[in-house]
Amino acid sequence: xxxxxxxLWFHAHGIPGCHLVLKCxxxxxxxxxxxxxxxxxxxxxxxxxxxxxxVEVIVAQGKDVKKPKGARPGLVTVDTYKTVMVAPQRLSE
Numbered sequence: 001x002x003x004x005x006x007x008l009w010f011h012a013h014g015i016p017g018c019h020l021v022l023k024c025x026x027x028x029x030x031x032x033x034x035x036x037x038x039x040x041x042x043x044x045x046x047x048x049x050x051x052x053x054x055v056e057v058i059v060a061q062g063k064d065v066k067k068p069k070g071a072r073p074g075l076v077t078v079d080t081y082k083t084v085m086v087a088p089q090r091l092s093e
Contacts, residue, residue, distance in 0.1 A: 005063035008036065010043035013056040013083055017047025019074070021062070037086055045088035054085045 003009055003021050008031060010020040020043040024031060036059055044055035060081035067076050 003062035003065060005061065007062040008039070009058075009060045009062055009065045009078075010040050011058045011078075012044055012047035012049050013058050015048045015055075017049070018043060019076070020046070037084060040084050041086040041089040042091075044086050045090040047088070050088045050090065052088065055088055056083050056085055058083055 004023075006024045006027050008022040008024060010022070011017060020039060022031065022035070022039045040057040040059060043057050044050070044052075047055065049055040058078060058081045060078045064079040064081065065076050066079070
């Protein structure tokens, strides 16, 4: 509900974890690769893969992420995406 079509959406591939949204002002094309990897590392860090050395993370545009009608909380479908491999990262506590 909070993701606009131009935003980027991140989720650890194939494992439970958070849905992370990188808000993009105009277009996702203006986001640097460094920013994508940084956001992906936090999506990995807040997933069940948080203790792994590397985690594969889905990166999709908001327009490609949809919640099926009647689906349980947290379940979405993603039409088109790419993946990146990153080391998990968490906020200091």
